[in-house]
Amino acid sequence: MAPIIPVLELRDVEKSFGPIDVLHEISLKVHEGEVLCLLGDNGAGKSTLIKILAGVHKPTSGTILMDGKPVEFDRPRDAADRGIATLHQFGGTFPLMSIGRSFFVGVEPQKKWGPFTVFDRKKANEIAVKAVRDFGITRIDDGDRLVGGLSGGERQSIAIARAVYFGARVLILDEPTAALGVKQAAHVLRIVNETKQRGLAVIFITHQVMHALAVGDHFAVLIRGAVAADFRKGDKTREEITDLMAGGESMADLEAELEGYAQNQEERPPSLGHT
Amino acid sequence: MSTTTKDKRSAARMLGRLVRRAETGSFLGMVVVYIFFAALGGRVFLGAPGFSSWLNTAAEVGIVALAVGLLIIAGELDLSVGSVIPASSLTVAIVSSHYGAPEIIGILAGLVVGLMVGFVNGFLVTRTSIPSLIVTIGTMFGVMGLTLGFTVLIAGSTGVFIVPDPVTKALLGQFVGGMFQVTMFWWAAFIVIVFYLLHVSPYGNWIYALGGDRESARNAGIPTRKLTIGLFMLSGFAAAFVGVGQVLTYQSAQVLTGQAFIFNSIMCVVIGGVLLTGGAGSVIGIVLGTLTFSIVNQGIFFSGLDPNIGSVIIGALLLIAVLSNDSFRKTALSFAAKKAP
Numbered sequence: 109m110a111p112i113i114p115v116l117e118l119r120d121v122e123k124s125f126g127p128i129d130v131l132h133e134i135s136l137k138v139h140e141g142e143v144l145c146l147l148g149d150n151g152a153g154k155s156t157l158i159k160i161l162a163g164v165h166k167p168t169s170g171t172i173l174m175d176g177k178p179v180e181f182d183r184p185r186d187a188a189d190r191g192i193a194t195l196h197q198f199g200g201t202f203p204l205m206s207i208g209r210s211f212f213v214g215v216e217p218q219k220k221w222g223p224f225t226v227f228d229r230k231k232a233n234e235i236a237v238k239a240v241r242d243f244g245i246t247r248i249d250d251g252d253r254l255v256g257g258l259s260g261g262e263r264q265s266i267a268i269a270r271a272v273y274f275g276a277r278v279l280i281l282d283e284p285t286a287a288l289g290v291k292q293a294a295h296v297l298r299i300v301n302e303t304k305q306r307g308l309a310v311i312f313i314t315h316q317v318m319h320a321l322a323v324g325d326h327f328a329v330l331i332r333g334a335v336a337a338d339f340r341k342g343d344k345t346r347e348e349i350t351d352l353m354a355g356g357e358s359m360a361d362l363e364a365e366l367e368g369y370a371q372n373q374e375e376r377p378p379s380l381g382h383t
Numbered sequence: 384m385s386t387t388t389k390d391k392r393s394a395a396r397m398l399g400r401l402v403r404r405a406e407t408g409s410f411l412g413m414v415v416v417y418i419f420f421a422a423l424g425g426r427v428f429l430g431a432p433g434f435s436s437w438l439n440t441a442a443e444v445g446i447v448a449l450a451v452g453l454l455i456i457a458g459e460l461d462l463s464v465g466s467v468i469p470a471s472s473l474t475v476a477i478v479s480s481h482y483g484a485p486e487i488i489g490i491l492a493g494l495v496v497g498l499m500v501g502f503v504n505g506f507l508v509t510r511t512s513i514p515s516l517i518v519t520i521g522t523m524f525g526v527m528g529l530t531l532g533f534t535v536l537i538a539g540s541t542g543v544f545i546v547p548d549p550v551t552k553a554l555l556g557q558f559v560g561g562m563f564q565v566t567m568f569w570w571a572a573f574i575v576i577v578f579y580l581l582h583v584s585p586y587g588n589w590i591y592a593l594g595g596d597r598e599s600a601r602n603a604g605i606p607t608r609k610l611t612i613g614l615f616m617l618s619g620f621a622a623a624f625v626g627v628g629q630v631l632t633y634q635s636a637q638v639l640t641g642q643a644f645i646f647n648s649i650m651c652v653v654i655g656g657v658l659l660t661g662g663a664g665s666v667i668g669i670v671l672g673t674l675t676f677s678i679v680n681q682g683i684f685f686s687g688l689d690p691n692i693g694s695v696i697i698g699a700l701l702l703i704a705v706l707s708n709d710s711f712r713k714t715a716l717s718f719a720a721k722k723a724p
């Protein structure tokens with residue numbers, strides 16, 4: 109079973125930007141070897157929440173705890189040093205850099221050449237390629253290839269492999285599957301699972317319920333900055349979750365509305381396809 | 384047996400890589416331009432006078448282009464170099480000639496002017512959200528005004544003369560063999576240092592990351608502010624160094640020189656395959672771009688063509704370079720993707 113002390117915990121975290129309150133009384137826990145799915149519609153505050161965990165923003169009030177002890181992050185580096193690796197929704201990769209170079213941005217392997225410090229390109233490439241292949245992505249075999257030449261799923265996978273390689277304990281993924289096709293998304297979901305099996309705590313942000321159900325152990329739904337529901341795998345059906353995310357407005361109602369709309373359309377030719 | 388196929392594969396891969404490199408295009412461009420002017424300029428252009436004239440031009444603009452190139456790779460621009468050059472020239476002349484201080488003091492003062500302007504540029508760019516294009520236009524005019532004001536105030540004219548002593552002259556302002564400026568050797572030294580910075584040392588990775596995505600670079604723990612300020616200081620230093628070389632070579636410093644360096648340095652960099660939007664480029668490319676630019680810039684005088692045609696050629700080269708840099712980026716990015724089954 110999961111250990112009793114969560115790796116990462118939020119207690120009553122609030123965040124406002126000037127007069128705008130974005131997050132209210134957020135309390136969440138995530139344990140080792142567990143995937144916490146953070147669901148919510150666009151604008152619910154998911155990205156803001158993970159930016160707090162990543163040290164990009166400071167909470168207006170509330171506490172962040174790691175291994176049960178309060179921590180404060182003044183800058184992204186502080187969070188990274190404690191083993192929180194964040195893959196932000198936009199950006200995060202360097203398309204014009206090689207796989208080996210981008211893998212080691214900020215922590216370049218070095219060797220000495222007389223009095224000179226040299227970036228060890230060979231070592232960087234070898235480690236990067238091996239780390240990615242360990243996650244089952246065997247199509248990548250050349251560390252000199254440009255990151256921008258890879259598929260979206262492969263890029264996400266490299267970023268995850270990188271975090272794991274550098275000893276992350278908590279992996280935060282902000283909508284990693286949002287821009288991907290079905291196959292690519294499946295690819296990333298598989299890697300999320302693999303990461304969890306290696307004992308990391310994963311916070312997986314998405315607004316696609318199917319993706320969440322495929323990997324999640326624990327779910328939290330965020331609505332207008334507050335945790336509207338917090339439940340475990342198997343507690344709720346897909347429909348229930350979808351309804352929750354829609355902000356209480358039942359999906360069934362929405363469907364009925366759509367049907368009504370479609371019927372209306374049928375009465376007024378030309379209708380599309382409904383014959 | 385399997386090793387030979389593997390060898391073949393990696394050989395093909397290397398060839399593919401070579402063809403896809405932006406520098407390959409820059410090199411071909413340089414060869415074409417050289418042959419063109421060799422055909423028109425004949426013996427004189429191919430001989431020492433021709434060589435020295437474009438190498439001298441290349442050395443001066445090349446030192447600035449290397450530093451400006453690093454900045455462009457890091458996603459920034461620096462237009463202030465155009466007024467740092469005369470500012471440092473005049474500082475040397477005023478300190479050492481007008482006030483009669485030892486030349487080494489004047490030279491150091493000139494270099495410090497460049498470092499200071501670079502620091503101000505970097506500071507403003509990192510502390511405000513104003514793009515570096517605007518910031519450095521501002522400092523360019525600011526420095527120009529200050530240079531003019533102080534020169535007139537102190538020396539009573541817009542130009543100051545200096546007779547350098549033989550040692551400084553030999554080191555920084557000599558014509559070797561009556562034709563080749565000693566600046567050439569300094570350019571070579573700059574090439575080695577900047578090559579080391581960008582391609583060998585770990586800092587190169589930081590510069591590419593900075594130009595690729597500033598936010599991500601910062602999140603990865605790179606001290607982006609310090610790095611940006613450092614790069615602006617390097618370009619200020621490089622411009623000041625050229626200013627020092629100029630005043631010792633020509634023995635006079637004028638307020639309104641150096642403006643040509645602004646666009647010439649950027650053109651060398653872009654013709655050399657550096658992406659104007661940052662994130663990609665190489666020292667070899669910048670050097671090739673500088674040579675190409677200088678061959679056209681000087682070759683025109685040997686060719687008997689209207690000098691204005693030189694400007695047209697440079698403009699055309701620039702457009703070709705920008706287009707091919709862009710398509711280089713596209714193919715470099717799509718090539719690998721196409722490999723997918």
Ligand SMILES: Nc1ncnc2c1ncn2[C@@H]1O[C@H](COP(=O)(O)OP(=O)(O)O)[C@@H](O)[C@H]1O
Nearest residue numbers: 125128130148149150151152153154155156157
């Ligand atoms: N820096 C900021 N300043 C002001 N408002 C912000 C800032 N960042 C986010 N917000 C606001 O917070 C809300 C939540 O945004 P975000 O966290 O990006 O949502 P999500 O990722 O769930 O789509 C939005 O209304 C957004 O406009």
Ligand SMILES: [Mg+2]
Nearest residue numbers: 154155197282
């Ligand atoms: Mg978001």
